[in-house]
Amino acid sequence: MAACYHVWDHPDLQGKDAFASVDIDVPTIDGSSTETKSFQSLRNDMDKLRSDGVAKGIVDAGIVDVGTSTEGRQLWALKIGKRPDHKVLFTGCHHAREWISVEVPFLVAKFLIDNYTPTPSDEKEKRIKHLLDNREIWFVPLVNPDGHNHSVLVQRTWRPNRKEYAFDQDQVIKAARFGGGSRTIKVKAGSYRGVDLNRNYPTATWGLETPATSRDPADSKYGVWAGPSAGSEVETQAIVALIAAQNFRSSITYHNFSQLLLFPDAAAHDTFVQDVGKGMSKLIDANGNPYKYESGNTLYPTTGDLMEYCYGVLPGRPTFTPEVRPRENGPVSSFFSGLPESEIEPTFKENLGAALALINCAGFDAPAKSVTIKWTSDTHVGQVVRNCWKVFQGLSP
């Protein structure tokens, strides 16, 4: 079980055993100094999971990454499971400083591989075998490796990617607002660094401004700049290409903080998605630390985010955004970046059942091209929901 956070990779860990750690002097949250913390290499540990999974016949040895970042880092990936027509996508760390969002999908992948056996002897092993024999699960736990690296080494609170855009001259941008209206933005000549990857997806609403989405590159510092154009970033493009190629039946993208489980606004009346989401919410809440279940736009309206993109291109397919620990942004929780290492395991555990339910629901025959799934009877809905998540109630990691 991970006792510390991951970095994308570290030279001192090359050639070392998986789960070995190295001390790194990271900037303190206030930027005034450094503190020494232990980190593991995501490259090493993903390699270890891959080799373990290959030995068990449940991981594709050929899938190592799904693309490359602006600064040339690979977006590490794992493909687990045997059933290519029932695919699920797990992503983490679109926002650099949300370190815990790497750990949850990584630990879900580790849990599945560690607990898979071809000859299950108890109920837990049978359930996991069923999942991996009947699904194909893609894990991309670090979508923004450049930003994450910057957060670990240079500025703890860094949130966007590290792409730089130069404006040679002063410019004026007319930006439309989500919900109507517009404003004029005066952009000063200069270079601006950092696009919010979770505002950059080529959705129908990309670039419409909200309080959490800006067209002003001066807001790059605060990590809410949508970028110069829809899908402009190579990291976004990599995930878009993956989604286009794999036709996922369900997906989930981890963030922090707030302790919420968010669903797409467009899925508010989608019976299947709502039933799966409510079931996942119950599984989280059963651990005694409830997450509020609500629409993504209840938290604050965003445009160009992955969840909205997934539901747009794969309507009717369950897609969610957990905003994991802490509940509040405050000193006790270290202002959410670098949530204390002691919180990694509890955060994973409380999200595990919901993650397994999401994987399970990909086995149900949700039509890909309809806007909503029209279930013909409540009984059928109930059956789907039970099958999606109830079997994982009480499952212990």
Add this chain to the structure above:
Amino acid sequence: MSVRVAFLPVGSVSAVHLDELGRIPAGAWGAVDDQPWMATEGSDGLELLYLSQEEYQYAVRGLPPDEIGQAVLHRRKTFSADVPGQALGAVAQRASACLGHLSDDATAAGVRADLLNALASFTAVNRLAQTAPLDLLDFLREGDAEIVAELESPSVRAAGDFDRDGAERETRRRFAAALGQIAASRGQPEKARTLPYFDVERTYFVTPSHSAIEQRAKIVGDPIRAWRDGVILPMPERMASDVRAFGHSVTVLFPASGPFIGALTALTPAQFEVELAERMTSPGFAPYLNARRAQQATLRVAAYLITGADAEIGRVLAEHAQEEASRLGTWLARDAAQAPGLDAMPAKLVAVVEAATLLVTLCRRQGRLAIASKVEALARALTHVVQDVGS
């Protein structure tokens, strides 16, 4: 002999004399001499709270007696619980502050260069050794652009004479432009034409509160604190005039979001009240700018040490680092309340080395040998700087 402030939990025993300063149900705290503490064998019941009595006195200034115990308890959580994790940063930060105790003559410039070299070698070089050279140049360009933007901001200009003749800004622009030329010649042509944009951000006391700026702060992950009849939060300086135009009073309390976050983390509510009352009259631009200048100078030396094998970058960075070391005295001294001079610096650096020596001992006792080695190496380099001043 150096004196620290330490905590002895109830039920723990220490062979070291504790000159008691206070007591709460959880234990007692007081002054402890280094030598007997370091001479004890193996683990000791004492927990380090503050590296000097002055730091302790500053931390509890203005507090009623019953709040001092709360401050001590909080310090145990935020510092004592992981002294090894904070050891290197604590030593580096205190050594860096010594840069402000050097005057602006040629001798001091040499000492300053040595001190920057020691700091860079055992802090930033370790951290950034694997960073690509052009990325390091970007960090430097961004740091220079940040300090220029800070010096040009209305609130800094209103607060004092930080760069009246513009010499510092001119120098930093020149540094950034030269590094941009190198980047341009290596496949990044846009960097010859533009400097990085830096958005100046302050932490403000806004009264009455304003829902839109509160929502904005929540969205970007900034902390918010209700205080008196308003709210404290970070926001871009460019937004402050708009908020004022809506009839709100807007006062700078912290020069950036970082110090605000730091205060929320490190201080109890009572300490925070004392801090805020002081910051209503002075938000602390001078120490903030000085710290950023010292960080930038250290980064520049580190970048030179990391990229030394690249002749072109190495030559330019060496020139810049030398010029910065000579000018830093003027830039820092302008803001310092105390008269700087070579005389004060060695004693202050010796105190840092002594603190480092204790921290090395405590790291070893907790089995954190790698950190102990790093702190020890830095302390050794700082000792050489002191010896060079003496010679």
